[in-house]
Amino acid sequence: MGSSEDVTGHWIGGERVAGGSERIEVVDPATGEVVSAVPKGTAADVDRAVTAAQAAFRDWSQVDVAERAAVVSRISEGLKARGAEIAAAVTSEMGSPIGFSKAVQAGLPVYTSAGVASLASSFPWTEEIGNSLVVREPVGVVGAITPWNYPLHQVVAKVAPALLAGCTVVLKPSEVAPLSAQILAEVAAEAGLPAGAFNIVHGEGPVVGEAIAGHPGVDMVSFTGSTRAGKRVSVVAADTVKRVALELGGKSANVILEDADLARAVKVGLGNAWINGGQTCTAWTRMLVPASRHDEIVEMAVAAAAKYTVGDPTQDTTRIGPMSSAAQQERVNGYIERGSADGATVAFSGAAVDGPGAYVRPTIFSGVAPDAVIAQEEIFGPVLSVIPYADEEQAVEIANSTVYGLAGAVFGEADHALAVARRLRTGQVDVNGGAFNPLAPFGGYKQSGNGRELGRFGLEEFLEIKSIQR
Secondary structure, three states, rough: OOHHHHOEEEEEEEEEEOOOOEEEEEEOOOOEEEEEEEEOOOOHHHHHHHHHHHHHHHHOOOHHHHHHHHHHHHHHHHHHHHHHHHHHHHHHHHOOOOOHHHHHHHHHHHHHHHHHOOOOOOOOOOOEOOOOOEEEEEEOOOEEEEOOOOOOOHHHHHHHHHHHHOOOOEEOOOOOOHHHHHHHHHHEEEOOOOOOEEEOOOOHHHHHHHHHHHOOOOOEEEEEEEHHHHHHHHHHOOOOOOOEEEOOOOOOOOOOOOOOOOHHHHHHHHHHHHHHHOOOOOOOOOEEEEEEHHHHHHHHHHHOOOOOOOOOOOOOOOEEEOOHHHHHHHHHHHHHHHHOOOOOEEEEOOOOOOOOOOOOOOOOEEEEOOHHHHHHOOOOOEEEEHHHHOOOOHHHHHHHOOOOOOEEEEEEHHHHHHHHHHHHHOOEEEEEOOOOOOOOEEOOOOHHHHHHHEEHHHHHHHEEEEEEEE
């Protein structure tokens, strides 16, 4: 990881800025040890970053699209070259198992940024409608606020399309997991991105996040995080009528139909429930099963769960590391206690891990009522609720019964599963384990957010539309 000097500091106007004397410690959740620190940013730091972004916007917005795409391509290549370093950083700051960090935490941003760059030549930057020339232009300075669970992926999913669009960016990465953002800043500078086009201000949401969301010089705010925080961003941003894109929480249902391949549905379903230790907004945390097959499916899930080794995230054999922080550990344990208190059956409880880390026992609850707290609220940990349903109508009703609508899954005969997938009120649905597509639009219905990220739809978020009549 290198010394703390390598990672401390804001990034404003193309250079590292020390910030004030107050610091936020970055803690390795597997050991409880402090691995680095970042400055505790202020509204004045945000103001300085916005000024730098505004200055850079004047030129960057006028750079030819092909050249902007070339810069984004070089950023993708730079991230690939530093993949091992990025993976190690993410594992140390938020506890993702190293195998997952290499493949997903470091790997996914390489693919998404390359995918964004590839859109430039085919994207309809202008079109003719009657006597109007319709022009798509960059929205301006983008404030990006990102969470700790996929600390680089969530940043790149915003920064790459914003830069291709011709926008400039002020980023507040999560103070829990800020280290990989610093690597991105270095990579972007080496890729030829002009100074001030990408800026980082570290700090806490109530200070730095609010300052970004409310700043009159920020034209758009793109936020990923909890629904509670997203609502606050919307309120603060409303004062300046800026565009707001929100990617928020989820409580996704995996609907297993009578005609499903049960073994596959359970194996893939559990994997997607406990991905990244369950600290994933799209996690399939509700497994909806035919009541007549409930006990059989629970047995299969318990057998699959036994293979999930919990422990040191630096070991290749570990599938579930610690939670991202002691606070998250406490939150997840609170939900596990609540599930039992409310009458759900603990069908599986993983082994405890000795030592100081923020570990929890991966847990499967069976016979969960659809309206139970553990079936309605986002837990963000390795906790699966198995919910029986009487018939397909009830399955769809249960799947759609939360305030969220981010993701979901259906397993069954292909045409049948697709028909059910169309009925789910959610932004993405995987049928029979369909693979993640980094060029497909990503985002939610209802309180899972507004707008879409990734691919062409993600690029459109960062563009204004002008009609020129001739």
